[in-house]
Amino acid sequence: MPPSIHPVDLVTALRHKHLTPAIVFLTSRRACDEAMETFDHADLVLPPVRQEAIAVALERITVQHPSIAEHPLIPIVRRIGVAAHHAGHLPSWKIAIEELMRQGHLDAVFATTTLAAGVDFPARTVVITQSSIRKSRDFTDLTIGEVQQIAGRAGRRGKDLVGFAIVTPSPYIDLTVLTKGLTGQPEAVDSQFTISYPMVLNLLKAHPHEQIQGILAKSFAQFQLNQRAELLEQKLDALHVQMEPFGPRVCTDWITQWQTFDHARRHRHTRHQTHRSESPEISARLPFLTPGRVVGLSRGRGIVLRQYRSKGQKNSMLTILRPDSAVTECPVTSVKEVFDRTYDCAEIPTYPWCSTETFDRLSHQLEELPPRLPVLPILVSTSSEPLPDAIVQSLGDFPCPTCPSRPACQKDFMTASRLRQEQQRHTKSIQALRTSLWHRFQERVEVLQKFGYLTLATQLTIEGEWARLIRIDHSLLITELIRAEAFTGADPSLLAGIFASLAHDDDRPGAFPRISAGLSSLLGQVRRLAESLSPYEDPPLLRADVAALVERWVADPTLTWIGLCRLTTMAEGDIYRLLARTLEFLSQAQALRSTHPGLAESASHAITLIRRGVLEELP
Amino acid sequence: MGCDSVLSTQSSALQSMTTDELEKLLAQQPVALLHRLARGRVHRHFRAGKRRLIELLLQHSASNRAGFESDLQTLIEGQGSRTEPGPSRTHPPPTIAHKKTSPRGAEPESAETTISLSAWLEGLGVPSPQPFVPDPWQSEALSALNETDVVISVPTGSGKTYVAVEAARRAMEDNRSVIYTSPLKALSNTKYTEFSRIFGPDKVGILTGDRQENGQAPLLIMTTEILRNLLYDAASGEIDVRLDTLGLVILDESQYIADPERGVVWEETIIFCPSQARLLLLSASIGNPQDIADWLTSIRSTVCRLVRHSKRTVPLRAGYLHPNGKLTPLFRTLGIPYGHPNQLHPEAKRLFLEYEEETLPSGRPRR
Ligand SMILES: Nc1ncnc2c1ncn2[C@@H]1O[C@H](COP(=O)(O)OP(=O)(O)OP(=O)(O)O)[C@@H](O)[C@H]1O
Numbered sequence A: 001m002p003p004s005i006h007p008v009d010l011v012t013a014l015r016h017k018h019l020t021p022a023i024v025f026l027t028s029r030r031a032c033d034e035a036m037e038t039f040d041h042a043d044l045v046l047p048p049v050r051q052e053a054i055a056v057a058l059e060r061i062t063v064q065h066p067s068i069a070e071h072p073l074i075p076i077v078r079r080i081g082v083a084a085h086h087a088g089h090l091p092s093w094k095i096a097i098e099e100l101m102r103q104g105h106l107d108a109v110f111a112t113t114t115l116a117a118g119v120d121f122p123a124r125t126v127v128i129t130q131s132s133i134r135k136s137r138d139f140t141d142l143t144i145g146e147v148q149q150i151a152g153r154a155g156r157r158g159k160d161l162v163g164f165a166i167v168t169p170s171p172y173i174d175l176t177v178l179t180k181g182l183t184g185q186p187e188a189v190d191s192q193f194t195i196s197y198p199m200v201l202n203l204l205k206a207h208p209h210e211q212i213q214g215i216l217a218k219s220f221a222q223f224q225l226n227q228r229a230e231l232l233e234q235k236l237d238a239l240h241v242q243m244e245p246f247g248p249r250v251c252t253d254w255i256t257q258w259q260t261f262d263h264a265r266r267h268r269h270t271r272h273q274t275h276r277s278e279s280p281e282i283s284a285r286l287p288f289l290t291p292g293r294v295v296g297l298s299r300g301r302g303i304v305l306r307q308y309r310s311k312g313q314k315n316s317m318l319t320i321l322r323p324d325s326a327v328t329e330c331p332v333t334s335v336k337e338v339f340d341r342t343y344d345c346a347e348i349p350t351y352p353w354c355s356t357e358t359f360d361r362l363s364h365q366l367e368e369l370p371p372r373l374p375v376l377p378i379l380v381s382t383s384s385e386p387l388p389d390a391i392v393q394s395l396g397d398f399p400c401p402t403c404p405s406r407p408a409c410q411k412d413f414m415t416a417s418r419l420r421q422e423q424q425r426h427t428k429s430i431q432a433l434r435t436s437l438w439h440r441f442q443e444r445v446e447v448l449q450k451f452g453y454l455t456l457a458t459q460l461t462i463e464g465e466w467a468r469l470i471r472i473d474h475s476l477l478i479t480e481l482i483r484a485e486a487f488t489g490a491d492p493s494l495l496a497g498i499f500a501s502l503a504h505d506d507d508r509p510g511a512f513p514r515i516s517a518g519l520s521s522l523l524g525q526v527r528r529l530a531e532s533l534s535p536y537e538d539p540p541l542l543r544a545d546v547a548a549l550v551e552r553w554v555a556d557p558t559l560t561w562i563g564l565c566r567l568t569t570m571a572e573g574d575i576y577r578l579l580a581r582t583l584e585f586l587s588q589a590q591a592l593r594s595t596h597p598g599l600a601e602s603a604s605h606a607i608t609l610i611r612r613g614v615l616e617e618l619p
Numbered sequence B: 001m002g003c004d005s006v007l008s009t010q011s012s013a014l015q016s017m018t019t020d021e022l023e024k025l026l027a028q029q030p031v032a033l034l035h036r037l038a039r040g041r042v043h044r045h046f047r048a049g050k051r052r053l054i055e056l057l058l059q060h061s062a063s064n065r066a067g068f069e070s071d072l073q074t075l076i077e078g079q080g081s082r083t084e085p086g087p088s089r090t091h092p093p094p095t096i097a098h099k100k101t102s103p104r105g106a107e108p109e110s111a112e113t114t115i116s117l118s119a120w121l122e123g124l125g126v127p128s129p130q131p132f133v134p135d136p137w138q139s140e141a142l143s144a145l146n147e148t149d150v151v152i153s154v155p156t157g158s159g160k161t162y163v164a165v166e167a168a169r170r171a172m173e174d175n176r177s178v179i180y181t182s183p184l185k186a187l188s189n190t191k192y193t194e195f196s197r198i199f200g201p202d203k204v205g206i207l208t209g210d211r212q213e214n215g216q217a218p219l220l221i222m223t224t225e226i227l228r229n230l231l232y233d234a235a236s237g238e239i240d241v242r243l244d245t246l247g248l249v250i251l252d253e254s255q256y257i258a259d260p261e262r263g264v265v266w267e268e269t270i271i272f273c274p275s276q277a278r279l280l281l282l283s284a285s286i287g288n289p290q291d292i293a294d295w296l297t298s299i300r301s302t303v304c305r306l307v308r309h310s311k312r313t314v315p316l317r318a319g320y321l322h323p324n325g326k327l328t329p330l331f332r333t334l335g336i337p338y339g340h341p342n343q344l345h346p347e348a349k350r351l352f353l354e355y356e357e358e359t360l361p362s363g364r365p366r367r
């Protein structure tokens, strides 16, 4: 048995059951083209009346879109009423086929699935031959949403009482993907928000830095991150309840006490390393010096807001809230006493490291502290040597042998510390969810500062002012090329060639061996710069063949469209898209009229030269 | 529940429900469903127990009863489709009688009966011409648009364009300008032709990266990227004065917000869309349109209205065509058995197994 139904048989079967017009979705352009070839000698010819109607309709469309006049598929379209429609074709051809379809002249259109989304031509029947789709080099299963977009083309309102989605197998089909797709609920959509360099520049052009976080918070991305954070908060609430029996005992922070002890006992031979040269006393304190902890300093007391490490400081650092709402930074060594008292502290990732409410409350609580506070006993283990077994044994199972709550603590420790770890984990995740966009923004800001598009105060520099107008892929590479004067004196064809290689992101092969020396050397320069920028921006494909092709089109105004197509193995539709994308990129360079008049003028020239023939047909 | 007929009576009853009835219905639902319903309506709803939750939900429902009930209905239906099919005695055996507008695609049939090919093929054809009457959801969307932003999520081919055209017409009659965006240049061109035909060529313009056609027209068509750029220029002071008179922004094919490369552009456009302009998002069926609407509500000045349904206007049937030319229904049922992917027609199953055995001697296909 053949691996899939023969196109002629398919159309015959569809006609026989009155299931035409149909759209047949095939895996590749090639499959569509091959399907067309099978109709060359087929005797499925339409009655003369319909053939005549198609001819008339085509003629009318040709007036508007002359480029379809010579299309090799026209005889088949007219004789048999079938056509191919895919990205390898010119837009004008696709428009023509869509129009013929809308007017009801065709029986079947063979199309690729890439075009299923958003294309406006329904039919009575949709034939599905595949369950996966090529997405950037890999095949992935169709989603439920995609299956329904494809199948949904079937059944035209006002023209059909019923629509049909017909599955016919090919070697790549997984039927369950399709049955699930047809019967299921479409997937939820997820935000794909990314922060690009132009976005950063344009945001900072219009808004002060401190407003940006609020703007990013308006994204759907943040909306969805918040949903996830809320779920975790729900869990956190539940954990809070579970933690209730394990609140403060004789010492408020008995869990940390026990953790330290437990750690010392269990890992006494593989002691965790202390940071730098912190003394054992200091490193033993660190786990207790968390936000909300009350500490004694050489003068007065304070509440820890955060613990951090700083370059050039031997010891860990603390940010501490002092009386009168003063905030100071000091090394942990300046802590004289760690008190057995902590307060809730809602942490935030920016100064003053806790929420405004927390800050106000803590300031108040600091004033209200009783004059005497219990000091927290902290078990110190010497870092260089394991805790002597004798000491561990003398401690028994317990760091504070005389404490009355010892049995209770001993019993609860495992559960309590597990719950607390979970709490900490959730708290961290929530914080990450709430702030990740902002961090990504900051990362971009740093890169833009490094390259001199932003000042340290996050104002746009002179360079940033024009760079923000380049709002396309590879914007950093393009602006850096402009700054490196790579395009100075470049004539329109050279410029168009380079922009083509920047714009074209399709790796479908197409050969064009001859490339001018000027273009070749400039392309080399672009490649080197792209390489050096790769830590900050993914490099473009920079294909020499497409660059050369566009250079030729611009350099030689006598070159016809057919002549251009003969120069390469690329499909017409791909050449058209290449030129259209190049136009889009060039128009961004054209926008730099006031700062880079030479470049803008050359770009504008290139645009005029590109727009001829087929490229003039559409707005 | 598990039997669709119960669900449908329940859901159709929803329209004319007193508060008492609504409360009763809510009380019958599992807590998880109530929580899902409360999302975006009741602050910190997860803290509330079932009784309190119902109380809060009822309070909230007063402000937008219709939206509330339709969400409840959707949730109940969604729940029904997750439960396994039970043999349903309440349905008559499947008949070939074709209903012009079957209520919900197809109901799962009992296990013993399967549709025949001739029954499956019956009823195809061209409907007699009908005068144009807007669908209820179309009118609902248009009237909601007088007051708020609107998100529409309906299946392909339902008639979203009608809403776009009417909304644009009303805005233009009000002397306000309209921007319509689509994700693809090709689609923009089609709409340019279509809208020029409807409104007259002088009323419609198109903007592309490097060209403007009739750029001063009150209805402008562009790709979403171009609009995003316009909004950035407006935000930084290079004001396009016309944004002041902008009354309506229509984003067609909004499900593109999930596109890995370009989705971000839809978010930027929505975030920076001027507040005096109404937003109309047109989308194919997606799983979480309520999230999109809730999001818009949270960032825009009005409460965004969601208009959704999942019923296809023209019912769809699925078939299986074997390479030897043999055609059979794909499912046991006449229509598509929504929620029941395993109800394969025995003939389709047999033929497909045969196909797999013949074409793939070494197991699963490579993909
Ligand atoms: N109320 C109605 N009654 C009858 N026909 C209608 C109605 N509304 C729209 N139509 C017709 O339905 C067809 C499909 O409409 P339209 O192209 O707007 O669908 P859509 O929802 O935009 O689909 P897509 O997902 O393909 O973009 C059109 O031919 C239109 O004239």
Ligand SMILES: [Mg+2]
Pocket (backbone or CB within 6 Å): B160, B161, B252
């Ligand atoms: Mg549409």
